[in-house]
Amino acid sequence: MLDALGMSTVDEAVYRAVLDHPQLDLVGLAARLGTGTDSVRASLDRLVDLALVRVNGGGFHVVRPQAALQALLAKAEAEIAARQQRIEATKAAVVALATQYDDRDEPEAIRRLNGLDEVRDYLAELSRSAQTECLSLTPAGPQQPEAMAAEKELNLPALQRGVAIRNIYLDSYRNDPATLAHARWMAEHGGQSRTTATLPLRMVIIDRRIALVPIDPDRSADGALELHSPGVITALVALFEQLWAAGTPLGEAPPKDEHGLNQQERELLRLLADGHTDESAGRQLAVSTRSVQRMMTAITERLGATSRFQAGVEAQRREWL
Template sequence: MRDGQRTMELGQRAPVLPALGRWGLSPHADLIYRSLALAGPATRQQLAGRLGVVVPRVDRALEELVGAGAVHPARRDDGRWSAVAADLVLSRMHRLRAPVRISDQHRRHLAVVAGLHLDSLPPVTVQRLPSRAAARSRIADLVAAERHEHLAINTEDVITADAAAAASPLDRALVARGVRLRTLGLIPRDGRQDPPFVNGGEHRQAAALPLKLMVFDRRSALFPVDPVRFDEGAVEIDDPDAIAHLTQLFYRIWNTAQDPRGREEPPIVLTAREQKIVALLAAGLSEEAAAADLGLSRRTVVYAVRALMDRLGVENRFQLALVLGAARAVPLPSAVPVDPA
């Protein structure tokens, strides 16, 4: 019997199937459960053919379903997976998990995550951290390895004492090592203007933020699995394109966010290393020559310039010189006429 015929026959007498997305499972996990429940047991390859998706995506969805207790693992004799009865799945879901409330915060979080196309990334670049404790431990490791820049978005209305106790020592250690620390938070509802950040860090506030996020030296990023229930753990990604996407997202918000200290135009403050690099480049040295003069790698010089361009929203080194010159951070480039007035 063909799958379509079997689906039609079973659909006439099948119970109402649970919408697994309400409990945080992915759309593909939901589709595969429905396919197994309505069209009967199938192998991984058969499921991929039914739904028109690649086998690795089927594998990840089946892993979710096994964790949720919604499928019976493949039989050894024929490799076919099968669905657990719908009423048992519903009972288990109600007992173990609360349905996810699709709020504006969830929608913003899911929109950003969908834009990363995690299902198409190499598996080695995506890691699931199963709990808040595991996420905090991994954050500590990543922070310890940072040397250039730490970006963070905090979506909580109120920073709990527990969260502050976990984050403050790490933030202070970053600043002490000369790492640029930039954080985004929500504008306090009660009008407070005392920004919750350490001395030496930079902080801005926005009316709405898309997701809780950390970006470590533009090499790794970490965000929660669920935007509200942080005990569900986090996802760490190391894919360069995904990291670039998240970094650009951060700076799009940063460039329009408010300085809680009331400055309309926050001053541009360069680190000692940035000042030396910019001065040498402004004097006409190449990136290689500037790196050799400072005893740095060319990659470090390129990274510093690229980071400055992203921070200030410019697209090339000439625009960077204009912005820095206008802020009196460096001399204006010689090719730009200066109004004597």
């Protein structure tokens, strides 16, 4: 019933249980709902993010529903209004393009942008001219504070005029407080962010008409290629949408499979099975070599193995790969 406010069926059940039985702790809530403590904890985290529940010492305090739910309802109504504004902006853009269209030559299908400075300057120009949508993949570690500050300066005007901004980051971003704060800021202003274990390349798509991809995915400092071909753009948008559908929204815990593995752990096993070293696997996941070793040690222990080789054999036997 409250799914329009960002609550799942489980979240709503936990919320009602906390309302009806404020004296219950985590274990008590799980017992009453007949579910595991991990599921209840995840729902409580989401309820905290929605400002419906506050952590109070070792327990939980429910914010008065009259105030909290009304605030969420107002936010949902604002999002609907913002979506309607984006639709109207899209209609206006289509009319403007149809009216202003002349027989000028089409832009080059591919243009080379040399070096990071030229790429950054052009991205700033595209951000200011974007009308409907900006999609991006960011397969790197957490951004520097100055980069996030510059991004806010460009994104806020775009969001205010109704541009839909969606970003996909790596799961490793969840370990960086500054990046999470930036994602929350984006969400507060209408942007959306998700994460996944790995990403194939860095990419930005503006209004489904221009895409920027690196000249060399392993050397982003070399610059980027600006693409205009409708066929290429369509393929890149389809890639983005596929990754978006498989990603986990920031604010939600990455789901685990039937073996208890999250996507990052599954991807680590796959990378190591494909012959990657700890260092190259860490680069793919944007985590340190030490983090790779720590994750692999935990997986090895869960498999009851005494070595990585034995862990690999056991993971294959259990069909974890």
